[in-house]
Amino acid sequence: MRWLVASFLLALLSVVHARSFNSSRLLVVTEEITEKDKYSTFWGDLESRGFSLSFASPKSPDLSLFKHGALAYDHLLLLPSKSKGLGPNLTPNMLVNYINANGNILLALSADQPTPSAISSLLLELDIFLPPDRNALVVDHFNFDKASAAEKHDVLLLTSPKPLRNGLRNYFEVDGSIAVPRAVGQVLGNASPLLAPILRAPSTAYSYNPKDEAEAVEELFATGSQLSLISAFQARNSARFTVLGSAEMLENKWFDAKVKSQSGVEGATANRAFAEKLSAWTFQELGVLKVGRVEHYLNEDLPKGTANSSEVGFLDLNPKIYRIKNDVHFSIEISEYVFTHLVPFTPPPTDELQLEFSMLSPFHRIPLVPTSQTANSTVFTATLTLPDQHGIFNFIVNYKRPFMTNIYEKRTVTVRHFAHDEWPRSFAISAAWPWIAGIGVVVAGWVAFVAVWLWSAPAEDGLRKRN
Amino acid sequence: MRLPSSLALAALAFSSACLAASWSFDDATLTVSSKGSGADGGVKEKLSPNSPSSKAITLPAVDTLKIVLTATEGSTGKRPHQAFLTLHEPTTGLEESFPFSLKENGKGKVEVTQKDLPYQLLTSASPLRASLILASFGSSTPYASHAFDLTLQLDTTAPPTAPTTPERYTPKPVINHIFKFQETSGPRVISFFFTLAVLAMLPVLFGAWALLGANVDHLGKAFGSAPIAHGLFLGSVLAMEGVFFMYYTSWNLFQMLPVAGVVGTVAYISGSRALTEVQERRLAGER
Numbered sequence: 001m002r003w004l005v006a007s008f009l010l011a012l013l014s015v016v017h018a019r020s021f022n023s024s025r026l027l028v029v030t031e032e033i034t035e036k037d038k039y040s041t042f043w044g045d046l047e048s049r050g051f052s053l054s055f056a057s058p059k060s061p062d063l064s065l066f067k068h069g070a071l072a073y074d075h076l077l078l079l080p081s082k083s084k085g086l087g088p089n090l091t092p093n094m095l096v097n098y099i100n101a102n103g104n105i106l107l108a109l110s111a112d113q114p115t116p117s118a119i120s121s122l123l124l125e126l127d128i129f130l131p132p133d134r135n136a137l138v139v140d141h142f143n144f145d146k147a148s149a150a151e152k153h154d155v156l157l158l159t160s161p162k163p164l165r166n167g168l169r170n171y172f173e174v175d176g177s178i179a180v181p182r183a184v185g186q187v188l189g190n191a192s193p194l195l196a197p198i199l200r201a202p203s204t205a206y207s208y209n210p211k212d213e214a215e216a217v218e219e220l221f222a223t224g225s226q227l228s229l230i231s232a233f234q235a236r237n238s239a240r241f242t243v244l245g246s247a248e249m250l251e252n253k254w255f256d257a258k259v260k261s262q263s264g265v266e267g268a269t270a271n272r273a274f275a276e277k278l279s280a281w282t283f284q285e286l287g288v289l290k291v292g293r294v295e296h297y298l299n300e301d302l303p304k305g306t307a308n309s310s311e312v313g314f315l316d317l318n319p320k321i322y323r324i325k326n327d328v329h330f331s332i333e334i335s336e337y338v339f340t341h342l343v344p345f346t347p348p349p350t351d352e353l354q355l356e357f358s359m360l361s362p363f364h365r366i367p368l369v370p371t372s373q374t375a376n377s378t379v380f381t382a383t384l385t386l387p388d389q390h391g392i393f394n395f396i397v398n399y400k401r402p403f404m405t406n407i408y409e410k411r412t413v414t415v416r417h418f419a420h421d422e423w424p425r426s427f428a429i430s431a432a433w434p435w436i437a438g439i440g441v442v443v444a445g446w447v448a449f450v451a452v453w454l455w456s457a458p459a460e461d462g463l464r465k466r467n
Numbered sequence: 468m469r470l471p472s473s474l475a476l477a478a479l480a481f482s483s484a485c486l487a488a489s490w491s492f493d494d495a496t497l498t499v500s501s502k503g504s505g506a507d508g509g510v511k512e513k514l515s516p517n518s519p520s521s522k523a524i525t526l527p528a529v530d531t532l533k534i535v536l537t538a539t540e541g542s543t544g545k546r547p548h549q550a551f552l553t554l555h556e557p558t559t560g561l562e563e564s565f566p567f568s569l570k571e572n573g574k575g576k577v578e579v580t581q582k583d584l585p586y587q588l589l590t591s592a593s594p595l596r597a598s599l600i601l602a603s604f605g606s607s608t609p610y611a612s613h614a615f616d617l618t619l620q621l622d623t624t625a626p627p628t629a630p631t632t633p634e635r636y637t638p639k640p641v642i643n644h645i646f647k648f649q650e651t652s653g654p655r656v657i658s659f660f661f662t663l664a665v666l667a668m669l670p671v672l673f674g675a676w677a678l679l680g681a682n683v684d685h686l687g688k689a690f691g692s693a694p695i696a697h698g699l700f701l702g703s704v705l706a707m708e709g710v711f712f713m714y715y716t717s718w719n720l721f722q723m724l725p726v727a728g729v730v731g732t733v734a735y736i737s738g739s740r741a742l743t744e745v746q747e748r749r750l751a752g753e754r
Contacts, residue, residue, distance in 0.1 A: 203562055440666075
């Protein structure tokens with residue numbers, strides 16, 4: 001609801017036609033202000049999508065991510081810095097607070113500059129491991145750009161990333177190859193479901209320290225697809241933190257560089273399109289889901305005599321109380337935000353939304369099927385029979401996937417037992433019919449007896465004489 | 468030692484003009500042996516750079532797989548920057564690389580035991596594809612080729628401990644609540660049969676009464692002398708049964724009680740008058 005009001009107001013206030021879902025204030029932190037000219041095409045692309053950029057150095061004293069308790073900037077882009085840390089205003093603690101306040105961060109690293117230890121320890125908290133040597137470089141002798149790195153092989157030429165696994169949507173697909181010059185490889189911890197690699201190194205790549213391991217590499221940090229060149233972390237509040245291993249791939253000269261692959265095929269890089277997709281995902285322009293109406297109602301004919309007949313077609317929407325074994329219809333409306341507007345959301349092919357009806361643990365977990373579409377949302381519905389357990393239950397839609405906003409909608413209802421007059425009547429129970437017939441026979445016999453007693457004459461046969 | 472890049476480029480141009488060397492290897496032997504068995508026990512196999520080994524290699528639990536080779540650039544033995552033995556699991560696509568420790572002249576070895584392998588490769592259902600990768604900086608063509616297939620013989624007495632399954636965001640299993648047992652009635656045929664049996668008892672009862680001499684002979688006489696009393700009384704008895712029927716089907720207690728009260732009062736008053744009439748007949752000796 002708050003998003004609805006905020007985006008409506010933003011739509012009124014703005015004239016640009018592309019917009020991040022939250023808002024558009026982007027802070028770029030770079031040590032040398034002159035360096036920012038190297039990325040001018042990238043800044044231009046961001047501004048044309050509606051971001052308002054501010055540039056600051058980490059050393060500037062009045063740099064603050066928060067203002068009056070709220071975020072001063074909605075997004076943060078950190079370029080590699082030569083100094084040991086990011087200054088007193090961007091401590092790892094403050095960056096974590098920034099993410100907890102729904103700020104998005106794109107952190108760019110470079111193999112040319114040693115990564116500050118503050119950054120390494122921040123990434124360690126997120127379960128992202130950087131090589132222990134400060135100077136680490138990813139090379140691949142099989143997938144490099146012959147035009148620029150024929151000797152050193154430190155400019156990797158990669159194909160567009162594929163979906164991570166079956167059932168996930170790929171937001172980073174581009175046509176063409178992606179040049180990744182002088183990247184710092186990362187290794188992602190296995191335990192966290194919040195981490196996902198966006199771009200992985202090919203299987204012959206490895207990371208080494210050019211200062212110490214110039215001759216041969218004996219101790220491996222990681223190789224192949226275990227090296228993640230671009231990693232994504234989506235916090236539980238759906239704030240996004242992307243670690244970009246190579247800041248140089250955002251530079252103007254790599255946006256449409258002519259590259260030559262190992263096999264001699266020449267072409268242009270797709271870095272510009274990839275940078276657009278990467279920044280769009282990180283700054284909440286792609287992969288953002290929004291929940292509209294959530295409705296549930298009783299899906300049965302009302303019993304005779306209790307219908308509230310004030311109007312035809314009256315539907316008691318979202319009642320607070322149901323009865324056990326009621327048939328209930330549940331629907332939820334979900335839209336996806338793509339750059340500028342909301343579109344109906346379709347889950348990836350083998351994926352499905354699920355509705356849980358749960359007390360402490362789910363009694364039902366059933367798929368939510370898309371039944372209809374409005375102009376900018378899809379309505380998913382499910383019908384279920386409430387369990388024969390009374391109590392306080394929740395309708396829960398818990399849809400969390402890598403690269404998509406976390407959806408968690410909970411509606412609480414009471415489920416009561418049968419009332420005394422809701423049980424089936426005895427004449428409806430076929431096994432009771434002999435007993436009901438017995439009652440009828442008794443009643444008829446009684447009335448006949450009363451009549452006989454009142455109006456009988458004494459019997460004329462020998463029975464009387466015997467008495 | 469790193470040359471300045473311009474010098475390196477010049478050297479590159481010069482060398483590429485001379486020859487485009489390619490990495491390869493010579494004198495490669497693969498052995499699978501356990502400690503203490505020496506060179507006699509275990510598998511010994513020669514590897515060729517051009518074609519993968521046709522023999523499937525098995526690595527038992529306590530043994531060591533050792534590959535000794537001499538890496539060559541062109542025709543001279545040299546140490547490449549990257550000399551890996553990569554094990555690739557075909558179904559999941561996971562792989563792990565083990566670096567060779569080579570000397571300056573390119574000679575060296577790598578040793579792999581089951582302890583070095585991660586859980587996912589150890590428990591692979593199909594054999595692992597082992598490739599040799601020799602590559603370095605510069606313009607020489609790198610070498611990467613499938614060398615042999617490796618099957619692992621796990622120690623059945625001490626199976627590898629599975630790591631805890633990490634939590635991933637995927638659809639969870641479908642749950643449909645299993646409802647408690649619902650009582651049902653028996654077959655309707657049996658109900659019908661017994662209902663008819665019970666209903667048939669009514670004529671039997673009336674027949675038995677008739678045999679015993681039951682009659683309503685004084686009906687005319689009673690109605691002749693006290694028609695209102697008897698009529699009201701019989702009516703109120705029938706009405707009471709009607710009240711009970713309505714209470715059974717639709718009325719609630721508060722609807723039924725007033726009616727029952729009225730009917731009962733009528734029954735009491737008319738009944739006492741009717742009984743007076745019966746008493747008159749009894750005193751007249753007709754009962």
